[in-house]
Amino acid sequence: MVSAPRLQRSFFARPAVTLARELLGTRLVCIEKGRRLSGLIIETEAYSGEDDLGCHARVGRTARTEVMYGPPGHAYVYFTYGMHWCLNFVVESEGFPAAVLIRAIDPVEGWDVIASRRDGVARDHWTDGPAKLTKALNIDKTLNGADLCCPTADLFVESGIQIPDASIITGPRVGLFNVPEPWKSIPWRFRVAPGWLIATKELMLG
């Protein structure tokens, strides 16, 4: 598998909603003991600013949200429901808290490692949730704040395949039960339509 160019900091220095869309089809890569584990990003959500009452930064600057206020192109990894880690990319500009949650990937490299971490789970469900993909790639708090754009990073994003607008489904963000409108329903969730990848990725990835 040939590596594609890594996404640079300028890529991440754009609005969260734009990036949630643009990140679909890019490749999330972890280097683990010199080995590449990767998958195409197929589902994301945008969280932007203290005014966004669905965003963790609604409470302002705290130890937890500090990373979101830092420069773009870093990882924001948070813990939830007492047992799960979720991965976000810090976006927009330094001083403004915004991030894109990575909700699902389609595994490309490191199938054996991913399978072992998702033992007993059907392949279609290895990485189809935000806490499933972190488990599969062994992402936890040690990667919170990690720079995705540093040349020696072992967590980064590569350019991938283009997804046509017609094959992208948008909708409300998931799990915001007690969040008031309009934030509860604003369509900042983006995902690749189910059949599109099946028909296309093998042609493009070989």
Added chain:
DNA sequence: AGCACGATTAACT
């Protein structure tokens, strides 16, 4: 020091 809640998941019925 204590409390309610959560950007979830898997195993149930």
Added chain:
DNA sequence: GTTAATCGTGCTC
């Protein structure tokens, strides 16, 4: 469709 698991975070006392 329902629910338990499980603990960091932010807020209140």
